[in-house]
Every structure is written in structure tokens, then in C-alpha cells.
Amino acid sequence: MKLTSITLAVGAMMASTAIASAADCETITLGSAISLTGKYATNGVHAKNGYEFAIKKIDEAGGIKFGGKCYNFNVIYYDDESKGDRGATLAERLISQDKVQYMLGPYSSGLTKAIAPVTEKYGIPMVEAEGASRSLFNKGYKYLFAVLSTSEQYLASAVTLAGEKAVEGGKTAGDVKVAIAVENDPFSLDIRAGVMEDAAKLGMKIVIDEKLPRDLSDMTAILTKVKLVKPDLLVVSGHSKGAATAVRQIGEQKISTPMIALTHCEAADVTGNFGAAANDILCATQWSETLSYSDPIFGTAAEYEVQFKAAYPEYASKKVPYQTAQASAAVYVFKDAFERAASLDKEKVRDAIAATDMKTFYGGIKFSEAGNNIAKPMVLRQIQDGAYNVVAPSAFASHKVNWPRKTN
Amino acid sequence: MDQIASNIGLLIDYPVVNLKIIIDGVMIGALFALAAYGLALVWGVMNVKNLAQGDFVIGGGYVSWWLVKNVGLHPLLGVPAAFVVMALLGGALHGTPVHQWARSQKKPMIIVSLVTGFVFIVATYLGDSAGSIAGYAGMVLTILLIINGGIYNLVISRVIERDLFTSLLATFGLAIMGAQIMNLLFGSDTQSLDLGYDTLYFADGLIDIPIAKLIGVIMAAALATVVIIFMKRSRMGQAIRATAQDARAARVLGIDTEKVYAFTFSLNAAICGAAGAIIVMVWVIQPFYGITYSVRAFVIVTAAGLGNLPGVIAAGLGIGAAEQYGSHVFGIGYQQAIAVMLLLAVLVFRLMQQKRNRQVLQ
Incomplete structure (x- = not known):
């Protein structure tokens, strides 16, 4: 009894220090147009939950640390209604009105295809997790990176x-x-x-x-x-x-x-x-919780599944979809790239992303010249x-x- | 080209496959015919070209699916349940004592709709989808009851006997709204009910007839028969036919055409709902599948002509079979194209026929 109360107290203290340290951190704002309504709504929400879960985990682990400061991610989401033209408009709005400097991807290859020309035009690095079509990676895009295996x-x-x-x-x-x-x-x-x-x-x-x-x-x-x-x-x-x-x-x-x-x-x-x-x-x-991948933030693939279900009880009775896991991995890529770039400059961040070579709970991540992940098998x-x-x-x-x- | 040739070769090498294709086609055609019959009804009686026809079908499918998954109803009972719910939604209560009572009881009705609305919001917030759908349905039903009985008074009564574009635009809007509401309520995933019945096999397993499909087709046929008898024998059926022939004359003779319109429209919604409930236990549904059934219904009615019931049924079964043949020979991607090509062919044939008639007149 006593022991449990002590552990609880210690746990609470640790939690409060974590919150305190996280609260001291500055914010890095990412943007994402994602399908919250329309035909891709189900998977769009899976992806958004994956982003949010990763942000929470990174926050709990002390945030993104470089240059003696720490940062936390915050994402501005817009609903693209599962429509390509809407996605492109919203990407435009995120970049020019909300001054977003870094983007997370939308859901589906079609939406990614619609948004990529916009991010490319403004030179905004975008790490996407839900667009697998290989036609995304033969257009010579410099700012598009995908953590998932391509669809062929x-x-x-x-x-x-x-x-x-x-x-x-x-x-x-x-x-x-x-x-x-x-x-x-x-x-x-x-x-x-x-x-x-x-x-x-x-x-x-x-x-x-x-x-x-x-x-x-x-x-x-x-x-x-x-x-x-x-x-x-x-x-x-x-x-x-x-x-x-x-x-x-x-x-x-x-x-x-x-x-x-x-x-x-x-x-x-x-x-x-x-x-x-x-x-x-x-x-x-793309991913299964039984695979033997792991990393310091999320633990093993199996641990990711357990923690995610604890954070999102609506998934308790089903499998955590891979769409969620890869969305979390995309946020993790950004964290890693910011720390290696040690800068908020989007060009430096872009170069750091291009040089990514990491092991995650989702599998290895290493980008080809074209921006697709070549380190993870299907x-x-x-x-x-x-x-x-x-x-x-x-x-x-x-x-x-x-x-x-x-x-x- | 090679594929087409080898596909035709298969038909010749295995003649029994022809029979299978026809059986499959007739089975799906029976449901097309059901939706088309409803369309012929509202088109003929009210001159409303209902573009939301397919969305009523899918709506009925979701009603049945939801009741089966959340209330534990047997899928076969989902068919009458969808019939009743869609009839109410369509406007079956318009002009009835219940509707008059609901109008006189505005205050308590408003309270009921506010309470159910509150249940909807709270349940949605808590992520309890069953509660949220029940709350939403209660809210919608009471609101519909207050303003009248259903979609009929809300939209359709305003476009009857108006020109083509008014009714097309209004029902097109209804179709978009319907699909989006279903998407919000039930999610965008494909749904289907598995009855768990066995499949019958003939001809070395080349012909397979799932019992669920067979039951579905028998139910469709039974419903069609009941509706036909109803139209022939009952007072309401006679009134509907009289209104279709000449609405003004019918009014002069004491038929409440307003009531007939509301009844016809809700009957159509109910037929579609039942068709949808059959579809969900035999095929699959998705909030945005309505358009495929709308297109088929339009093709069938245009080809068969209004008020030609045997024609509608024959055209429905024929289109089903033609689509199956077409998708066997040209590939399944051309299924819908074949329906539309058939329509084109029928229209061209009709024009030529009329031209000949006109020449005779001259």
C-alpha cells in the first residue's frame, strides 16, 4: 500500500517535472491539410491521431532539443474534405497566411499529389506518411519525403x-x-x-x-x-x-x-x-506490431501499439492501423532532422531530412534521392x-x- | 483485344457460364428494377426526376445495417424496418392524424427534438456512436414531424409540376446532402451484413447461388408484387393512377392530390429503403454509392418509359444481365459504361421509330 503510494507520488512528481519542462519549451508550428470529412475521413483521422500521439510522446520525452533550447511541435490542421483542389488551396493558405514553414502530409496519394507542387513552389519541406504512389517520386520534387514504402x-x-x-x-x-x-x-x-x-x-x-x-x-x-x-x-x-x-x-x-x-x-x-x-x-x-523494430521515443512496435491504445481508447478493440504508425514516424523524422540541423531554417531542415538515416519502431528510414524511403520493406x-x-x-x-x- | 477474344472463347468453351452470367445479372437486375420502379412512380405521378433515388437506396441499407449491428435485429427483418423508416423519412405521415397531432403539439415536440439533439451532441462528444446516431435520428424525426411528414414537405412539395431543372437541382442537392450526412453518421468505410447462409452449387460448382442472394431476390419480387396489387386494387392506388393521368381532373373529382403526392413519394422512399436493406445483405454499401443506383434507375425508366411496369421490370433484369455479360467480355471496369451505352442505343432506336411515325403522319 505504502509502496504504491510512494510510486504514485514519484510518478506524479516526474510527470509534473516533465510537464514543467515541456511548458518551458518553445513551439515549432507544422501544418497539415488532412481529410477529416469526405471519403478518406476514416483514414484521415487515423493519420491525425498518429501525428498527435507522436507529438505527445516527443513532448513527454523532453521535446526537440538543440542550441541549448527545447521545442515542442504544434500542428495547424485544416480539413481538405478528401478533395485535391481543396487540399492545394489549404496548403497555400497554411504557407502564405499561417506562415507555416514545415508540412506534414495529407492522406492518400491523390491529395499528396495535389499538395506537393505547392510546397515545392514555396520550398517548404513536407514529410508525408500516407502517399505511396510511385508517381510522386519521379517528378524531381526536392522538398517531398515519404516514410512509407512505395505502392508497387x-x-x-x-x-x-x-x-x-x-x-x-x-x-x-x-x-x-x-x-x-x-x-x-x-x-x-x-x-x-x-x-x-x-x-x-x-x-x-x-x-x-x-x-x-x-x-x-x-x-x-x-x-x-x-x-x-x-x-x-x-x-x-x-x-x-x-x-x-x-x-x-x-x-x-x-x-x-x-x-x-x-x-x-x-x-x-x-x-x-x-x-x-x-x-x-x-x-x-506497411507495418505490423509484431515486427522487431524499436527506437528510444516509442519503444518497440509492440509497445507503440499498447501505448497508442492507452491514449486512444476507441482503438482498444481493433488493431492500430499502419496509417497511424507511419504518421507518428513522420513526426519523428522531423524531430530528428531539427536536432541534426540545429536550426529553424527550412533549407537546413530540408537538407537534414534528406540525410536522415534512422531506426524507428516503424522500421528503418533513409530517403532516396527522389524522397521515398528505401530502408523499410513491405x-x-x-x-x-x-x-x-x-x-x-x-x-x-x-x-x-x-x-x-x-x-x- | 486478346483478352476480349479469350473471354469470348471462355463463353464458348464453357456454355454453362452463360447461364451463370444471366443468373447473376438477373439477381442484381431485380434490385435495379425495384429502384427504377420507385422512380417511374414519382416521375409519372409527380413529374419529379428524383436524382436522390440511389441515396434513398443506400439510406435504407444503412438503416438496416445500423439496426442489425446496434439493436441486434435479424438482417432479414432489416428489410421491413428500412421500408418503414424510409417511408417516415419520405413523408408517409403527411396529412395523417399523427401529423396533425404533431403540429398541434409544437411545444412538447420542440422539447423532444432539443433533448434528442442534446443527446446527439453529448454522445458524439463522448465518442458513443450508437447514442449519437440514435440521438440524431430522434432529432431529425421530430423536426421532420413538426414541419410536416418528412422530406416531402421540406423539399419535394415545392418542386412538383415545376420545370425540369427545378426538380433536378433540388433532388441533386438532396442527394449530396444525403450522402454527406450518411458519411458523417456511419463513416466512409464499406459496410455489409453477412447472413452466414450457405451457397447452392450446380454444374460442378460453376453456377453458385448464395442463399442470401436468393432470399434477397425473392423479397424484391414479393415487394414488387405487393406494390403492383396495391396500385391496382386499393383506393389509394386508384387515386395515384388517376392523379398520374390528370392531376387537375383528379382534384375536380375530389381526390386530395396533395395527399397522393406525399404518399407516392414516401412509397418510393420506402421501396428504395427496402431495396437498400436487401443490397446490404447481399452486396456492399458505402455512403457515396447512391449515384450508381440513381444512374441505373434513370437508364431503366428512360428505356422502358413511364407507366410501363412490365417494361421497367424487363429493362431492369435486362440491364443487369447485359452488364454482367459486358463485364465478362470487356472487363468489369466497363460495367457502368455498358448501362449508359444501352441507354444511348435505346434512345437512338426510339428516335428512329418516332421519325418513322412522324413521316406516316405527314
Whole structure:
């Protein structure tokens, strides 16, 4: 009893000193136009929570320290309503009216694409965490940096895995038939390009190659074809509606393809909504809390998950989405860059960001010349009895992949 | 091009697939036909081109989804529930004793709406989505009751028999509002209800009919039949048909056309709501999916013509099947394009037909 009260008192004292020291710090203002309403609202809020959580953690750890002073982040948010033109206008307003010198990214590749020309024009460094399209990184942007893996890598490891399984089964990788169904948007088309590239390298045959409409609610036509041509790997990417429709109808039509890989399984909550139908499906993810990454601010990936859930109880019953983790990582990149630059000058900060080479709970972060992160691989998880287990790449795998998929 | 050729090849190699495509198409077509029938009703009777048709469908889907997830209703009971809620929202109570009573009881009604509004704000603040939606629904319903019975008096009664653009603009606004409100209330994620029923298989598993889908189609057919009988046999049905033929003559003969309009509109909303509740248990819904159903409903009504009920049903099923065929041959990305191309073809054919008729007249 006494012991607990002492620990409590010590804890309270430590907390109060932390607050006191944080209160003495000056403020560095970041800006972000993010989707709080509109079609990206769910993920926009995930990202915003990730930013806010990181700011709180950095504050608790004593803030950003350089030149004998300490600083804390404060972010000005505007709601871009999930619309590109609105995003660009708001970026303009953040920079010219609110005098923001550093930006955090919006949600989605499309919005990032709309905002990047503005930040580039004013020479404002932007670290973004939610725009994965590789078309963002071939425009020669100097001030755009992304902590996440680019989208063509999302499902490419599924192709490798399918090849390995074919070899194990006594066939060659060249015998593998691949079916692709992706939405007709920049992100999903990148995924298709990545799969096509890797499949071509291994000499695989693409037997179905279809584009899903934006308002997809029925893909029986594709699945019927899958039944007829019997591919060895089926790749579907169409945001959460694609994942939901695919899992639902794959279950209904008893599609027996041995390997099926999707994106956005978590966002569509395929395990909660469709139960057994989701079993043995592979899901691409940027990050998983079971990975062995760690850093001094957030601890390990698993600790990040626990602390985040404590701070945001609404996530208690679900998995912390990777969109949140990477948003936190983006804020962490800024902290690291400010400390190395030891300056508030945006050019110096930009150069410091470009030289980033750090290990975080989210994975390694090191930017290429183009600004994308080249130090972190994509991860494939398989839904095994309702749980997401990492199965590829093999260096990080915690479980063995179930192959072929069992169809119920 | 190779893909198209190989897709057609598949149809020839596996003839049974043709049957499967037609079955799938007819199943989704049945729901298009339901939404289109509602549209034909308001278009024919009230001359209102309702662009919010699809949003009523999605609204019904969310009503059912919410009741199933939060109240524990069985998904099949979600269909009548969505029918009733959407009818109330549409304006089913307009002119009824309940509506008159609500008008006479303005003060207590205002208090109820303030209280439910307060519940909405507090629940939203606390992050309790069930409470916030219940509070919001209570607030909206009481406010709608005070001003009248539903969307009908708020918007539609002001645009009946006006010119094309007034009704198009008003209902377009309604559609945008509806989609955004659903987005705020239910979030932007795709939702769907899994009944957990099995699937029936025929022809070596090439033809699959999920029982849930079958039940959905049977419910749609049953609803359509009931509505048809209602229109033929009941006094209200007769009054609706009389108003459609000549509103002024109907008024002269003692039909309260105002009541008929309100009833027709709420009947349409209810039909759409039921269709949405069926869709959510067979396919998936999302706040912004309304437009796809609006487009199909317009295509079907335009192709079939107003007041041609068998035509609407045939066109609905036909478009469903044509879309499935098209998406098999050209790729699923062209599904909606095929619906619109069909409309174009029908319009061109109609024009040519009329031209011939005109020449005969000359």
C-alpha cells in the first residue's frame, strides 16, 4: 500500500517535472491539410491521431532539443474534405497566411499529389506518411519525403512467395499463372505495375488483368473467370471496398485459388465482417506490431501499439492501423532532422531530412534521392484463424504461410 | 483485344457460364428494377426526376445495417424496418392524424427534438456512436414531424409540376446532402451484413447461388408484387393512377392530390429503403454509392418509359444481365459504361421509330 503510494507520488512528481519542462519549451508550428470529412475521413483521422500521439510522446520525452533550447511541435490542421483542389488551396493558405514553414502530409496519394507542387513552389519541406504512389517520386520534387514504402512494392512479395511455393511443389516459377484485379486509380495501378514487373522477371503468365470500377460492389464476373482459368495467384487491390467485395464473394463462390493477396484488409475489417471466408488470405501492410523494430521515443512496435491504445481508447478493440504508425514516424523524422540541423531554417531542415538515416519502431528510414524511403520493406500478413500473422518476407516472418489456402 | 477474344472463347468453351452470367445479372437486375420502379412512380405521378433515388437506396441499407449491428435485429427483418423508416423519412405521415397531432403539439415536440439533439451532441462528444446516431435520428424525426411528414414537405412539395431543372437541382442537392450526412453518421468505410447462409452449387460448382442472394431476390419480387396489387386494387392506388393521368381532373373529382403526392413519394422512399436493406445483405454499401443506383434507375425508366411496369421490370433484369455479360467480355471496369451505352442505343432506336411515325403522319 505504502509502496504504491510512494510510486504514485514519484510518478506524479516526474510527470509534473516533465510537464514543467515541456511548458518551458518553445513551439515549432507544422501544418497539415488532412481529410477529416469526405471519403478518406476514416483514414484521415487515423493519420491525425498518429501525428498527435507522436507529438505527445516527443513532448513527454523532453521535446526537440538543440542550441541549448527545447521545442515542442504544434500542428495547424485544416480539413481538405478528401478533395485535391481543396487540399492545394489549404496548403497555400497554411504557407502564405499561417506562415507555416514545415508540412506534414495529407492522406492518400491523390491529395499528396495535389499538395506537393505547392510546397515545392514555396520550398517548404513536407514529410508525408500516407502517399505511396510511385508517381510522386519521379517528378524531381526536392522538398517531398515519404516514410512509407512505395505502392508497387505492396504485393510484389506475394509474387515471389507464389514462385517459391511452385518450386517447392516440384514445378518452376514460370508455371505460375497470375490473375490481377485492381482499381483504376494511381495507387492500385502502381500495385499492378509492381506485380507485373516481378511476375515478368520470374517468367510468370498473367491470365487475367482487369480494372475494377470506382464504385465496385459486385465482382462476380471476374471471379467466374477465375474459376474457369484457375490461376495460382489472385491479386486484388481496390481500397476497402475492393477488399470487402472480394472476400465476401470469394467465400460465396468458393474460389479455390491457392494464394490470394489483397490490400486494405484491416480497413475493410474482413475478419470481423466475413469471419472464416477471410482465412488464409494474404494482406499487404506497411507495418505490423509484431515486427522487431524499436527506437528510444516509442519503444518497440509492440509497445507503440499498447501505448497508442492507452491514449486512444476507441482503438482498444481493433488493431492500430499502419496509417497511424507511419504518421507518428513522420513526426519523428522531423524531430530528428531539427536536432541534426540545429536550426529553424527550412533549407537546413530540408537538407537534414534528406540525410536522415534512422531506426524507428516503424522500421528503418533513409530517403532516396527522389524522397521515398528505401530502408523499410513491405510486409505480408496472412489471416490465420482470424489473426494477422507475418509470413513474408522470411526475415521477419513469425509464422509459416498456409499454402494452398484451405477453402471451406 | 486478346483478352476480349479469350473471354469470348471462355463463353464458348464453357456454355454453362452463360447461364451463370444471366443468373447473376438477373439477381442484381431485380434490385435495379425495384429502384427504377420507385422512380417511374414519382416521375409519372409527380413529374419529379428524383436524382436522390440511389441515396434513398443506400439510406435504407444503412438503416438496416445500423439496426442489425446496434439493436441486434435479424438482417432479414432489416428489410421491413428500412421500408418503414424510409417511408417516415419520405413523408408517409403527411396529412395523417399523427401529423396533425404533431403540429398541434409544437411545444412538447420542440422539447423532444432539443433533448434528442442534446443527446446527439453529448454522445458524439463522448465518442458513443450508437447514442449519437440514435440521438440524431430522434432529432431529425421530430423536426421532420413538426414541419410536416418528412422530406416531402421540406423539399419535394415545392418542386412538383415545376420545370425540369427545378426538380433536378433540388433532388441533386438532396442527394449530396444525403450522402454527406450518411458519411458523417456511419463513416466512409464499406459496410455489409453477412447472413452466414450457405451457397447452392450446380454444374460442378460453376453456377453458385448464395442463399442470401436468393432470399434477397425473392423479397424484391414479393415487394414488387405487393406494390403492383396495391396500385391496382386499393383506393389509394386508384387515386395515384388517376392523379398520374390528370392531376387537375383528379382534384375536380375530389381526390386530395396533395395527399397522393406525399404518399407516392414516401412509397418510393420506402421501396428504395427496402431495396437498400436487401443490397446490404447481399452486396456492399458505402455512403457515396447512391449515384450508381440513381444512374441505373434513370437508364431503366428512360428505356422502358413511364407507366410501363412490365417494361421497367424487363429493362431492369435486362440491364443487369447485359452488364454482367459486358463485364465478362470487356472487363468489369466497363460495367457502368455498358448501362449508359444501352441507354444511348435505346434512345437512338426510339428516335428512329418516332421519325418513322412522324413521316406516316405527314
